Amino acid sequence: MSVINSRIPEGPLAQKWTNYKDHQKLVNPSNKRKLDVIIVGTGLAGASAAASLGEMGFNVKSFTIQDSPRRAHSIAAQGGINAAKNYPNDGDSVFRLFYDTIKGGDYRAREANVYRLAEVSNSIIDQCVAQGVPFAREYGGLLDNRSFGGAQVSRTFYAKGQTGQQLLLGAYQALMRQVNAGTVKLYTRTELVDIVIVNGKARGIIARDLVTGELKRHFGHAVVLATGGYGNTFFLSTNAMGSNGSAAIKAFHKGAMFANPCYAQIHPTCIPVHGEFQSKLTLMSESLRNDGRIWVPAKKEDAEAIRAGKLKPTQIAEENRDYYLERRYPAFGNLVPRDVASRAAKERCDAGFGVGATGLAVYLDFKSSIDRLGKNVIESRYGNLFQMYEKIVDENPYETPMMIYPAIHYTMGGIWVDYELQTNIPGLFAAGEANFSDHGANRLGASALMQGLADGYFVLPYTIQNYLADDIRTPRMTTNEPEFIETEKAVKTRFEKLMSIKGKRSVDSIHKELGLAMWDFVGMGRNKEGLQHAIQRIAEIKKEFWSNVRIPGDMKGMNIELEKASRLADFIEIGDLMARDALNREESCGGHFREEYQTEEGEALRQDDKFAYVSCWEFKGQDSEPALHKEELVYESVKMVQRNYK
Amino acid sequence: MEKTINLTLKVWRQNGPKEKGRFETFKVSNISTDSSFLEMMDILNEQLISENKEPVAFDHDCREGICGMCSLYINGRPHGPDDDVTTCQLHMRKFKDGETVTIEPWRAAAFPIIKDLIVDRSAFDKIIAAGGYVSVNTGGVPDANAIPIPKPDADDAMDAASCIGCGACVAACKNSSAMLFVSAKVSHLALLPQGRVEAARRAKAMVAKMDELGFGGCTNTGACEVECPKNISIANIARLNREYLVARLGE
Ligand SMILES: Cc1cc2nc3c(=O)[nH]c(=O)nc-3n(C[C@H](O)[C@H](O)[C@H](O)COP(=O)(O)OP(=O)(O)OC[C@H]3O[C@@H](n4cnc5c(N)ncnc54)[C@H](O)[C@@H]3O)c2cc1C
Ligand code: SF4
Ligand code: FES
Numbered sequence: 012m013s014v015i016n017s018r019i020p021e022g023p024l025a026q027k028w029t030n031y032k033d034h035q036k037l038v039n040p041s042n043k044r045k046l047d048v049i050i051v052g053t054g055l056a057g058a059s060a061a062a063s064l065g066e067m068g069f070n071v072k073s074f075t076i077q078d079s080p081r082r083a084h085s086i087a088a089q090g091g092i093n094a095a096k097n098y099p100n101d102g103d104s105v106f107r108l109f110y111d112t113i114k115g116g117d118y119r120a121r122e123a124n125v126y127r128l129a130e131v132s133n134s135i136i137d138q139c140v141a142q143g144v145p146f147a148r149e150y151g152g153l154l155d156n157r158s159f160g161g162a163q164v165s166r167t168f169y170a171k172g173q174t175g176q177q178l179l180l181g182a183y184q185a186l187m188r189q190v191n192a193g194t195v196k197l198y199t200r201t202e203l204v205d206i207v208i209v210n211g212k213a214r215g216i217i218a219r220d221l222v223t224g225e226l227k228r229h230f231g232h233a234v235v236l237a238t239g240g241y242g243n244t245f246f247l248s249t250n251a252m253g254s255n256g257s258a259a260i261k262a263f264h265k266g267a268m269f270a271n272p273c274y275a276q277i278h279p280t281c282i283p284v285h286g287e288f289q290s291k292l293t294l295m296s297e298s299l300r301n302d303g304r305i306w307v308p309a310k311k312e313d314a315e316a317i318r319a320g321k322l323k324p325t326q327i328a329e330e331n332r333d334y335y336l337e338r339r340y341p342a343f344g345n346l347v348p349r350d351v352a353s354r355a356a357k358e359r360c361d362a363g364f365g366v367g368a369t370g371l372a373v374y375l376d377f378k379s380s381i382d383r384l385g386k387n388v389i390e391s392r393y394g395n396l397f398q399m400y401e402k403i404v405d406e407n408p409y410e411t412p413m414m415i416y417p418a419i420h421y422t423m424g425g426i427w428v429d430y431e432l433q434t435n436i437p438g439l440f441a442a443g444e445a446n447f448s449d450h451g452a453n454r455l456g457a458s459a460l461m462q463g464l465a466d467g468y469f470v471l472p473y474t475i476q477n478y479l480a481d482d483i484r485t486p487r488m489t490t491n492e493p494e495f496i497e498t499e500k501a502v503k504t505r506f507e508k509l510m511s512i513k514g515k516r517s518v519d520s521i522h523k524e525l526g527l528a529m530w531d532f533v534g535m536g537r538n539k540e541g542l543q544h545a546i547q548r549i550a551e552i553k554k555e556f557w558s559n560v561r562i563p564g565d566m567k568g569m570n571i572e573l574e575k576a577s578r579l580a581d582f583i584e585i586g587d588l589m590a591r592d593a594l595n596r597e598e599s600c601g602g603h604f605r606e607e608y609q610t611e612e613g614e615a616l617r618q619d620d621k622f623a624y625v626s627c628w629e630f631k632g633q634d635s636e637p638a639l640h641k642e643e644l645v646y647e648s649v650k651m652v653q654r655n656y657k
Numbered sequence: 658m659e660k661t662i663n664l665t666l667k668v669w670r671q672n673g674p675k676e677k678g679r680f681e682t683f684k685v686s687n688i689s690t691d692s693s694f695l696e697m698m699d700i701l702n703e704q705l706i707s708e709n710k711e712p713v714a715f716d717h718d719c720r721e722g723i724c725g726m727c728s729l730y731i732n733g734r735p736h737g738p739d740d741d742v743t744t745c746q747l748h749m750r751k752f753k754d755g756e757t758v759t760i761e762p763w764r765a766a767a768f769p770i771i772k773d774l775i776v777d778r779s780a781f782d783k784i785i786a787a788g789g790y791v792s793v794n795t796g797g798v799p800d801a802n803a804i805p806i807p808k809p810d811a812d813d814a815m816d817a818a819s820c821i822g823c824g825a826c827v828a829a830c831k832n833s834s835a836m837l838f839v840s841a842k843v844s845h846l847a848l849l850p851q852g853r854v855e856a857a858r859r860a861k862a863m864v865a866k867m868d869e870l871g872f873g874g875c876t877n878t879g880a881c882e883v884e885c886p887k888n889i890s891i892a893n894i895a896r897l898n899r900e901y902l903v904a905r906l907g908e
Contacts (some may be wrong), residue, residue, distance in 0.1 A: 077718060086719065087721060087723050133801075143849050145793045150808050153802050170803040183790055187790060222772075251718040288692045290693070563712065
């Protein structure tokens with residue numbers, strides 16, 4: 012049985028990272044060239060890590076399923092990135108950012124990691140500016156900040172509504188510079204399909220060339236998974252179509268722990284679902300909540316008339332509107348954290364006050380901001396988001412309120428890592444959204460970009476070195492070692508099996524079924540009975556998939572249905588893990604809301620005496636239930652209290 | 658209001674870069690005008706799978722106009738018959754019931770076809786690798802507010818940096834020139850003090866790489882600007898030319 016050891020350095024919280032860096036092992040320049048590091052994923056976490064390790068002189072191999080590193084899902088992040096710069100002089104500090112993140116995560120994150128995150132946040136902004144990231148500025152020429160949900164200070168840096176794009180392009184350009192310098196070799200349209208373990212250590216991967224269909228073996232002294240989150244388990248989410256959880260599942264099968272799978276974030280402000288054909292959900296950045304006010308009609312009959320198309324939102328008088336967030340949470344108002352805002356929207360819609368044709372929508376209204384600041388100001392802040400909305404919904408949000416509804420957005424759970432971002436398999440690291448480390452049960456807005464870049468620029472370059480320092484005498488292996496051959500054979504068998512099913516159902520039709528089960532039973536509100544049902548449903552879907560999926564074409568050349576099928580097989584396993592974890596966690600915390608555990612006012616009720624731990628799941632075989640291990644969470648610097656945004 | 662339409666699709670099919678391509682004709686019916694163009698393609702593919710045929714391969718990922726992956730040439734226009742949008746943001750309300758829609762890949766020598774509607778745009782990455790960055794390593798950089806930047810410069814840099822690398826400019830250009838793409842990156846970085854330092858060298862390296870990779874020359878037709886989903890202005894090309902000239906004069 013593996014033991015959970017988070018390897019948190021000694022010393023007071025604020026000194027841990029400095030102490031670590033002061034005492035870690037280093038690799039000298041001539042040895043770096045002899046060490047190969049595989050980095051899977053070129054999102055913010057992967058691209059920044061690959062560029063930094065390349066600059067340091069390691070021999071890096073970088074993999075992505077897209078045609079270019081610049082297209083990773085990170086490109087879509089809109090709102091911004093947090094840092095504790097305190098440029099606006101509104102009382103921010105490293106401690107406050109740390110505290111807000113721990114509190115926002117509902118006291119389910121590891122203190123030491125979160126503190127380090129807050130500590131390196133400022134360096135990220137410096138780095139990005141040096142790379143030429145065009146952050147928004149004020150007339151004086153200095154950087155502008157905005158506020159985001161879950162914080163009472165303005166600490167969010169942004170580049171229009173395209174912050175992720177600009178940060179990723181910065182990291183991508185740094186990466187391409189290393190490709191040019193020959194320190195990084197890039198493999199695009201190439202998918203990790205398994206991890207190779209030699210003598211208990213991660214030593215390489217099997218990758219599939221998505222253009223030729225060929226399987227290739229790659230050796231690395233260490234392997235980093237920066238493969239993003241698994242929100243697409245739900246089929247409909249705000250994630251890019253290609254986002255997937257397969258690398259995490261491959262690691263899980265090889266013995267890596269999967270931590271807190273049930274912590275998924277539902278984002279309150281997405282464009283509502285239209286119809287059957289819908290392929291993804293579009294996020295409207297949370298930053299809109301700075302200037303938009305959320306409401307539904309206060310009278311049921313008005314809501315009904317709106318749903319029937321007989322009344323327009325602009326016809327509803329001010330006193331007949333229910334600005335329910337401002338009403339329930341006067342201190343934070345429209346800026347409450349995401350989980351709170353999402354549940355409040357669901358509550359209103361379930362109670363019959365929802366709008367839109369389906370009744371599953373609420374308004375996000377900019378009228379008072381436009382009256383106060385002028386249309387120009389609103390346009391300069393959110394122009395591209397408004398345009399995006401209008402192209403999709405065919406309504407002008409400057410004139411009529413936007414309609415929004417919650418959707419799956421981000422997964423806080425992921426591959427378990429210790430303080431060094433190393434999994435329980437030596438040599439296997441995980442970074443960015445793919446790991447579970449910093450956000451506890453709920454992630455605050457603008458903190459994922461911060462975490463991805465913290466991991467890639469400022470954490471992994473140190474911690475990997477500490478690991479590799481013991482490996483300088485390990486020569487490059489040939490990929491003809493038996494472990495490589497066997498792993499490749501197993502992968503080939505799996506793909507052949509998928510191709511041989513020759514059933515009747517398309518991959519998407521089964522994926523939609525999985526998504527529906529997840530949304531209904533493992534979504535915003537969960538309960539024991541529903542979760543037990545979900546586990547059963549997912550088992551049925553698994554059976555249906557493995558006996559009735561249809562994949563046209565063959566294994567040679569490009570076969571997109573085969574790619575999708577392989578990922579769906581893994582999503583089904585993740586769905587099962589999510590449901591099991593949610594069933595085990597008999598409390599409500601952050602994004603995980605168990606209906607049995609709520610206060611009289613309907614707020615999440617934690618059970619700190621029983622559940623102040625990270626759930627770490629160990630794979631026990633396809634036909635057995637996974638085993639649960641616990642990493643107890645010890646808080647030295649903050650006191651656990653019930654979150655209060657009133 | 659939800660409305661549905663029926664369409665005839667003429668879709669380019671091609672098995673590989675060296676194979677011969679051809680148009681195939683399909684019919685799709687009851688397409689909601691609220692669906693996106695790619696959702697319509699999903700429906701077509703579901704139909705093909707149910708007939709045990711190979712679905713049409715096309716590139717896409719974010720489906721919200723930011724990753725630059727989608728790349729269809731629809732009825733003779735890159736990204737189809739709407740302004741300032743990518744293919745994934747195009748909605749079926751732009752089409753009429755009974756219409757025939759022709760769907761092709763980007764066509765340019767520097768973008769070889771991989772399969773059906775998917776092309777290889779790695780040439781763009783090679784151009785960036787040639788110089789589209791600021792040469793700084795991680796760590797050891799000045800404080801982010803050490804150098805104030807006039808807001809108009811920062812805003813102009815942001816506009817140029819909005820390029821999503823989709824390649825529509827190349828597909829729209831009769832010479833298959835990549836000048837709009839290259840000029841957007843050169844401008845973005847040249848407008849900022851951090852990137853200014855290497856501006857001339859960068860322009861020269863990127864243009865040289867572009868020429869080497871088989872993109873054509875720019876004859877100022879302006880077709881690229883019209884089709885660019887992100888409104889990248891051809892004023893950037895003028896700025897690139899200036900930087901390039903400076904670089905050549907410095908030789
Ligand atoms: C619409 C939207 C808006 C957002 N806005 C914000 C925001 O304003 N602020 C904020 O902080 N966060 C935001 N987020 C969250 C944030 O964008 C992501 O959490 C973050 O970018 C994830 O980065 P990453 O590097 O971990 O992974 P990703 O960017 O998802 O990258 C994953 C990489 O892994 C590769 N990959 C995956 N599987 C494989 C495989 N098997 N083999 C090879 N390669 C593989 C992919 O090709 C890709 O390169 C937003 C998210 C969404 C969806
Ligand atoms: S300049 Fe415009 S058309 Fe060309 S690649 Fe960039 S975004 Fe696409
Ligand atoms: S799919 Fe990303 S821009 Fe169209």
